[in-house]
Amino acid sequence: MHLFSEVSFRNVTLKNRIAVSPMCQYSSVDGFSSEWHLVHLGSRAVGGAGLIFTEASAVTEDGRISPHDLGIYDDKHVDGLSRITSFIESVGAVPGIQLAHAGRKSSTARPWDGGKPLSVDQGGWTPLFGPSKLSFADGYQTPEEMTVRDIADLISAFAQAASRSEQAGFKVIELHAAHGYLIHEFLSPISNQRTDQYGGSFANRTRLLREIVTALRESWPDNLPIFVRLSTTEWVEEGWNIGESMELGAVLKEIGVDLIDCSSGGNIPKASIPLGPGYQTAFAERIKREAGVPTGAVGMITSPTQADHIIRSGQADIVLLAREMLRDPYWPNRASRELGHGNILPKQYERA
């Protein structure tokens, strides 16, 4: 087993273990994909990655991080996305979509406009929704505490988004349950202080995610995989932690999740994160070992030997690369050559 060996999840086979990690492009108007998305995702498929994830794609309009996020909350979004998936498949890669709701971190400016929370006057929106009336940080809106009715609507928005994802030709769904967005906000005892069946105990805090997975398993084909991205730790004593992530990994496997994508952080602005090469890989290894569920490693994976080692040593089943893929969309081809597997570019480029 190595970086370039195939791997299958349900009926989907990836030609290698390299995935393009979801990355917001802030290049949409009204949630629609644009030529930017086709070229951006398409060139990374040409570069040789086995699995190409879209950025976080909002399941409701008010669940966008910024007004420029990609969305899948309207049937009209399907056509543009279909063009992207069909190109990705035409070069032998698998198209995946990350489904998301930003919760209390919605309504912010895109990074190159400062990234700050946006008021209605500035082009943002209100109200925002979260598990409890607790804002993310100073300057952020305080969300409404979601009612049980709001939660039921949210679950059906995820299920509808999954059906649209199928229509658009995606073969993998990743649920975004990380980085301080809505599902993560329910998992964490810091952002979730509810006293009903969605707050308090581990079973209650994980209920929303479990209900979304169950709804997705109804609306998304049985032969296609579902991945879940978790913030496996919040890096603070009193927060969501790796022990809970391991326990949750085993539960999610039971209800039809095929891989846990092991990220961290994002819910607590003051958390200090020990950034460094492969700083989250150990979490992928622990969850894979303890929960017996396949995992993805992500975070400062940049060198071919590092990525190959993660797979060969069984720490994770796939690697997801984000910023390195922005620097070099042909990274998989570079890795293949460096690791002795030769050129993997499409035939149009065979004289490269």
Ligand SMILES: Cc1cc2nc3c(=O)[nH]c(=O)nc-3n(C[C@H](O)[C@H](O)[C@H](O)COP(=O)(O)O)c2cc1C
């Ligand atoms: C420009 C950019 C946008 C991102 N957008 C998302 C996103 O939409 N969803 C997500 O789960 N993570 C997002 N991330 C996080 C990455 O997927 C990845 O987890 C993180 O950058 C660590 O990997 P890296 O060290 O390879 O960059 C984003 C990162 C970057 C740099």
